[in-house]
Amino acid sequence: MTSLPESTESKLGLVIDLDICVGCHACAVNCKEWNTSGYHAPLTDVDPYGADPSGVWFNRIHTYEVESASGDSQTVYFPRSCLHCEDAPCVTVCPTGASYKRTEDGIVLVDEDWCIGCKLCSWSCPYGAREYDAQEGVMKKCTLCIDKIYNENLPEESRQPACVSTCPANARHFGDLGDPSSEVSQMVKARGGYDLMPEQATKPVNKYLPPRARQTELANISNNAKLEDASPEGGFLGWLDKVLSD
Amino acid sequence: MHPAYSVIFFTTASGAGYGLLALMGVLNAGGYLPVDRWFGLTGFILSLGLITLGLLSSTFHLGHPERSWRALMQWRSSWLSREGVIAVLTYVPAGLFALGWVILEQTTGIWMIMGVFAAIGAAITVYCTSMIYASLKAIPAWTHELVSPIYLVLGLATGGLILDVLLKVYGKPISGLSVLCLMALIVGLVLKLKYWKTIDKTPPATGLASATGLGGIGKVRVLDKPHTSENYLQQEMGYRVARKHAEKLRRIAAVALFIVPIILVSLTLVAPALAIIASVLAFLTAALGVVTERWLFFAEAKHVVMTYYEG
Numbered sequence: 001m002t003s004l005p006e007s008t009e010s011k012l013g014l015v016i017d018l019d020i021c022v023g024c025h026a027c028a029v030n031c032k033e034w035n036t037s038g039y040h041a042p043l044t045d046v047d048p049y050g051a052d053p054s055g056v057w058f059n060r061i062h063t064y065e066v067e068s069a070s071g072d073s074q075t076v077y078f079p080r081s082c083l084h085c086e087d088a089p090c091v092t093v094c095p096t097g098a099s100y101k102r103t104e105d106g107i108v109l110v111d112e113d114w115c116i117g118c119k120l121c122s123w124s125c126p127y128g129a130r131e132y133d134a135q136e137g138v139m140k141k142c143t144l145c146i147d148k149i150y151n152e153n154l155p156e157e158s159r160q161p162a163c164v165s166t167c168p169a170n171a172r173h174f175g176d177l178g179d180p181s182s183e184v185s186q187m188v189k190a191r192g193g194y195d196l197m198p199e200q201a202t203k204p205v206n207k208y209l210p211p212r213a214r215q216t217e218l219a220n221i222s223n224n225a226k227l228e229d230a231s232p233e234g235g236f237l238g239w240l241d242k243v244l245s246d
Numbered sequence: 247m248h249p250a251y252s253v254i255f256f257t258t259a260s261g262a263g264y265g266l267l268a269l270m271g272v273l274n275a276g277g278y279l280p281v282d283r284w285f286g287l288t289g290f291i292l293s294l295g296l297i298t299l300g301l302l303s304s305t306f307h308l309g310h311p312e313r314s315w316r317a318l319m320q321w322r323s324s325w326l327s328r329e330g331v332i333a334v335l336t337y338v339p340a341g342l343f344a345l346g347w348v349i350l351e352q353t354t355g356i357w358m359i360m361g362v363f364a365a366i367g368a369a370i371t372v373y374c375t376s377m378i379y380a381s382l383k384a385i386p387a388w389t390h391e392l393v394s395p396i397y398l399v400l401g402l403a404t405g406g407l408i409l410d411v412l413l414k415v416y417g418k419p420i421s422g423l424s425v426l427c428l429m430a431l432i433v434g435l436v437l438k439l440k441y442w443k444t445i446d447k448t449p450p451a452t453g454l455a456s457a458t459g460l461g462g463i464g465k466v467r468v469l470d471k472p473h474t475s476e477n478y479l480q481q482e483m484g485y486r487v488a489r490k491h492a493e494k495l496r497r498i499a500a501v502a503l504f505i506v507p508i509i510l511v512s513l514t515l516v517a518p519a520l521a522i523i524a525s526v527l528a529f530l531t532a533a534l535g536v537v538t539e540r541w542l543f544f545a546e547a548k549h550v551v552m553t554y555y556e557g
Contacts, residue, residue, distance in 0.1 A: 003323045018460070052475050060477070062554055063470035064454065066463045075469060078458055080554060089383065095317035095327035116316055117309015119482065120326055123247070126384040126452070128479040128551035137309025194459045197550065199451050200383055208459050 004091055008106035011178030012144055013084050013205035014164065015187055019212045020171035021061075023077030027163035027172060028059035031081075031142075034162035038147045040112065044135045056131045058082065058142040059163060066211075076211055079172070081163070082129035082142035083196065083204030084108050090121035090130060090141075099139070106178070106205060107146060112138045126200045149174070177205050247385060248485045249544035256304035257375055258404070258536045260333075261397065263296030264368035265405020267340055271365030273409075273423070274347075275358050280418045286347035292408055294340060301333060325381050329374035336367030372401045379543075386452075387445045387547040396437050400503075403430035404536055407507065407529040414514070414521045421515060424525075428511050431532075435504035438539065442496060445546075452550045454557050468557045483549035484556075495542050503535025 035058060036043040045055035059081045067073040084101075088108050091099050098114035099121050101107070110121075110130075115138040122130040122139060130141045145161040148154065158165060164174040175184035184207075187193065193207035232238070270289050273279050305311045318334065320327040339360040346357030353361070376397035379388045406427040413419050454468070455461025476484075510528035514521040 003320075054475060054477055057473075057477070060472040060554075062458075062468070062472050064458055064460065064466050065469040066460050066466050068464035072464075074463075076458070076460055076466075080472075092323040093326065093381070095320050095324045095330065096313070097316075097320050114313070114316060115310070116313040118307075118317070118326065119309075120378070122478075122482065123549070124382050124384055126550045128483070128554065131478045132309070132482070134309075134478075139309075196459055197452055197456050199456060200550070210459065211463065 004086075004088065004101055005103040005106075008086075008101070008103055008178065010105050010176045011084075011086070011205045012105045012107055012149070012175070013177045013184075013207070014081070014144075014161065015173040015175070015177075015184045015193060015207050015209060016079055017171045017173070017191075017209040018076055018078065019209060020169050021077040021079060022169050022171070023061055023063055023075075024168065025061050026166050026168055027079055028057055028061055030162045030166035031059045032057055034145060034148060035143070038145070039143045040110075040140045043140065044133045046135070056133050056140050058129075058131070058140075060128070072214060074211065074214065079163075080127065080129075081206075082108060082144075083127055083202070083206040084142075084144065086203035086205060087201060089124040089126075089202060093120045093124045095120070107144045108141070109143055109146070110139050110141055112136070112140075115139055126197050126202065127204075144174075177207065247544045247547045247549060248482050249541045250307045252303045252306040254537060254540045254544065256300040257397070258300075258533075258540050259296045259303070260300030260375070261372055261401035262404035262408060262533075262536075263293045263298075263300060264336075264372050265401035265403070266293040266408050267297070267336075267405070268365040268368040268402070269405055269409050269423070271343065271361035271363075271368075273420075274353050274361045278420055278422070279353070279413075280416065281347070281351060281353050282416065283348055283351055285412065285416045285418075286344070286353075288412060289409070290340075290344040290348060292412070293405070294337075294344070297333070325374055325377040329371060329378060332367060332371045332374055336364060336371055339363035339367060368401075369398065372398055384550050385547045386448070386450065386550065388543075390441055390444060392437050392441045392444075396434065396441060399430050399434045399437060400536055400539070403427060403434050403507075404529075404532055406430055407511075407525070407532050410511070410514075411522070411525045411529050414525050419514075419518075419521060424511050424515055427528075428508060431504050431508050431511070435500065435508075438500070438504070450548075450550075450553075452553055454553055457550070457553045466557075468555070471555065479551055480555060484552050485545050487545060492542070492546055495538060499535050499538040499542060501535070502531045503539050507532040507535075 032043055043056040047053050059079055062078040064076050064078055065073055066076055084107055088101055091101050096114050096116055098111045117137040119132055130139050133140050149159050160174045164172045173184050175182045177184055188207045191209040193209050195204045305314045308314055317327055318330045321331045343360040343364050346352040373394055376394040380393040382388055410423055410427055454466040458466055460466045507528040510524045513524045
């Protein structure tokens with residue numbers, strides 16, 4: 001059934017902190033490692049060691065430069081993956097029912113055994129979350145690691161999506177965004193977490209936390225006039241300062 | 247968007263086939279068409295043939311064509327599914343209409359009603375085809391309100407040009423049909439020019455500011471790409487050829503699809519001696535034009551996901 005559920009019991013998703021992400025691509029790599037033997041196995045690679053490699057990945061890490069009005073610029077690493085939208089257009093366009101949103105936790109999944117490979121879901125997604133597997137002839141996408149987060153054979157602390165478990169900077173967080181008291185919801189509230197492309201009206205579950213405001217006065221190190229005396233008390237450093245200043 | 251040849255052939259061929267079927271149903275109901283077995287047979291071979299070949303070709307680009315019957319299941323939410331369902335349903339009245347005309351040589355009463363139902367089914371199918379694209383918000387150029395009217399009027403015009411050729415070949419030309427073709431072509435030209443003008447001047451609603459959410463800090467630009475070679479998204483959504491040659495291709499489409507056929511169909515009205523050759527040429531140039539127009543419809547449309555890659 002590709003109609004969307006009226007509501008879901010919980011809204012499992014990710015909170016990605018753009019202030020902390022260092023752009024190491026570990027999330028993408030660990031996602032690939034877990035999922036190539038998980039629900040969507042294999043995440044096919046074509047010509048992986050050749051001149052023109054391509055393959056299915058659920059995470060893509062972009063790098064942007066943001067320049068403020070005052071001319072300060074900063075680099076922002078931007079991991080992009082499925083946002084498990086509440087109004088997911090990729091679900092309603094599916095003609096077969098292979099693409100669906102789970103009522104129990106809101107995770108958007110593809111049933112590979114039903115998918116006819118028409119690619120329409122990937123066309124409907126503004127975020128490019130779905131990548132087609134040309135070898136298997138089916139669409140693949142982030143599962144939020146359903147085969148990991150509910151896996152009772154794993155120790156409890158490992159029951160998190162692979163991208164979250166592996167992030168060395170702790171920039172990715174997993175939880176129930178439908179529960180206002182959850183840690184992730186509190187984080188979104190405190191830091192002003194936001195939706196990507198709100199104009200597309202997809203109501204993404206995943207939220208992004210903006211980079212914190214820069215302390216611009218400390219960044220201004222090019223002004224020599226502001227340099228203080230090396231040693232106002234005199235002594236060896238005071239003598240050196242005096243000699244070099246002449 | 248990447249213009250898959252199977253989808254271009256599907257939308258143009260089935261559009262013309264449904265246009266022809268609908269006109270046969272409606273004009274027969276008005277009593278304008280010759281009740282001739284061979285005329286009917288040719289018309290049905292062409293219309294149902296184009297429709298069937300188009301529908302079959304649309305399954306060629308599937309990853310699993312053998313599963314395509316499942317596409318009929320989700321008509322509640324999916325325009326692609328609705329299109330499949332209505333297309334299959336339309337075969338029932340269309341088949342009975344053909345049976346009555348060709349085998350029984352009956353085109354009145356219940357057989358005429360079957361023709362009208364086939365015409366309604368044809369129109370709904372083409373509308374559903376257009377809505378597959380028009381419902382995709384991620385491709386802003388396709389959500390334009392003129393997309394569906396253009397699909398409908400182009401199906402009518404190309405199907406009408408085929409019927410015009412057929413009637414002339416069978417020596418039963420209907421000048422009213424030629425005038426209808428002219429009107430459909432003129433309306434099509436006006437709508438298409440308006441469509442191109444609007445999509446050109448509509449500023450994109452999505453830029454890197456909203457795509458990344460970083461617009462509040464300042465101006466966002468792409469510094470480094472996430473991967474070194476093209477991925478599926480760039481191959482499927484990042485087609486650039488048409489955007490580079492858009493102006494030239496639009497002129498080719500406008501001249502071949504609308505202007506030359508308008509001149510040729512007008513010629514058939516004033517110079518009956520040239521009617522057959524002019525109407526055949528009108529159809530052939532329009533066919534070339536509609537393929538160019540449909541190719542552009544796909545290739546020119548920019549998907550918002552490319553914002554992440556190109557800014």
